[in-house]
Amino acid sequence: xxxxxxxxxxxxxxxxxxxxxxxxxxxxxxxxxxxxxxxxxxxxxxxxxxxxxxxxxxxxxxxxxxxxxxxxxxxxxxxxxxxxxxxxxxxxxxxxxxxxxxxxxxxxxxxxxxxxxxxxxxxxxxxxxxxxxxxxxxxxxxxxxxxxxxxxxxxxxxxxxxxxxxxxxxxxxxxxxxxxxxxxxxxxxxxxxxxxxxxxxxxxxxxxxxxxxxxxxxxxxxxxxxxxxxxxxxxxxxxxxxxxxxxxxxxxxxxxxxxxxxxxxxxxxxxxxxxxxxxxxxxxxxxxxxxxxxxxxxxxxxxxxxxxxxxxxxxxxxxxxxxxxxxxxxxxxxxxxxxxxxxxxxxxxxxxxxxx
Numbered sequence: 001x002x003x004x005x006x007x008x009x010x011x012x013x014x015x016x017x018x019x020x021x022x023x024x025x026x027x028x029x030x031x032x033x034x035x036x037x038x039x040x041x042x043x044x045x046x047x048x049x050x051x052x053x054x055x056x057x058x059x060x061x062x063x064x065x066x067x068x069x070x071x072x073x074x075x076x077x078x079x080x081x082x083x084x085x086x087x088x089x090x091x092x093x094x095x096x097x098x099x100x101x102x103x104x105x106x107x108x109x110x111x112x113x114x115x116x117x118x119x120x121x122x123x124x125x126x127x128x129x130x131x132x133x134x135x136x137x138x139x140x141x142x143x144x145x146x147x148x149x150x151x152x153x154x155x156x157x158x159x160x161x162x163x164x165x166x167x168x169x170x171x172x173x174x175x176x177x178x179x180x181x182x183x184x185x186x187x188x189x190x191x192x193x194x195x196x197x198x199x200x201x202x203x204x205x206x207x208x209x210x211x212x213x214x215x216x217x218x219x220x221x222x223x224x225x226x227x228x229x230x231x232x233x234x235x236x237x238x239x240x241x242x243x244x245x246x247x248x249x250x251x252x253x254x255x256x257x258x259x260x261x262x263x264x265x266x267x268x269x270x271x272x273x274x275x276x277x278x279x280x281x282x283x284x285x286x287x288x289x290x291x292x293x294x295x296x297x298x299x300x301x302x303x304x305x306x307x308x309x310x311x312x313x314x315x316x317x318x319x320x321x322x323x324x325x326x327x328x329x330x331x332x333x334x335x336x337x338x339x340x341x342x343x344x345x346x347x348x349x350x351x352x353x354x355x356x
Contacts, residue, residue, distance in 0.1 A: 042152040051084035052098030063227040085231040116149040130304035160189040171270040187217025195277035252284035292332040311338040
């Protein structure tokens with residue numbers, strides 16, 4: 001603990017010119033990693049482009065997808081059912097990005113690329129206000145992250161993560177706005193669902209707005225769109241057996257209990273609550289599907305204490321250094337172990353200090 005504190009103090013004491021040089025080197029490294037593949041897009045963008053055309057053609061066809069045929073490329077890449085099985089808020093956001101991109105001549109690819117740049121820019125701004133060195137720690141090793149953000153383009157994650165970033169920036173001066181933005185993030189993608197536990201922190205009017213957004217975004221669509229529930233059936237059947245689902249539930253439940261305890265011991269503020277709210281559901285999805293990205297991507301949300309960001313930077317660094325030994329999905333248990341050890345350490349220290 002003392003060693004980490006000493007390293008943290010030294011890094012925070014680095015002069016502004018040195019910080020600027022390191023961050024500039026990080027940005028150059030990121031650009032060098034990404035630019036050779038720009039402009040080109042991967043599988044997620046293909047699916048999102050098709051679904052955006054469906055939504056813009058007829059809102060009522062959002063989940064039946066009967067009125068817009070797939071192109072040969074779209075059909076060869078995804079089935080209709082597998083193309084963007086997301087809640088309405090996400091599909092509407094992606095359709096809006098698609099329409100804007102077509103009007104501007106940059107397409108959905110250009111708009112999602114802009115969204116990735118916005119997310120990274122907001123992250124840098126937040127890190128400059130808190131622990132500046134977390135930005136190069138996360139992004140100097142940009143090969144896999146650059147691929148996810150600028151080639152495969154996890155558009156559904158990017159729209160949700162950008163909404164979470166907005167909530168993070170609003171937390172200090174406008175907590176009510178943060179609560180509302182987190183409700184929108186939940187109905188875009190279920191990763192931040194744990195945030196609903198903080199319902200008691202909201203004022204009565206904000207509670208009403210928060211609950212209304214959840215009902216409108218997740219429940220009401222069942223009454224509006226035919227085949228809406230297919231997105232949940234698809235996600236459940238896509239990957240993972242009943243045994244892996246049970247195991248994922250056990251891991252997520254145990255972690256949630258630990259997080260609940262740590263929140264009380266460490267006196268989490270609203271910024272902490274926002275960032276950590278993405279982890280329990282992301283853990284469940286990652287272990288159920290054995291897909292590390294479901295956890296790794298949400299850990300990119302800046303953590304002014306550093307733990308969540310270290311939990312993604314370290315396993316990705318190990319994967320980059322030893323790719324034949326530390327496979328990508330091997331980063332999942334490593335990241336989980338770092339999160340658990342960090343929470344146990346901090347909660348334990350807080351408990352001992354309180355008792356002394």
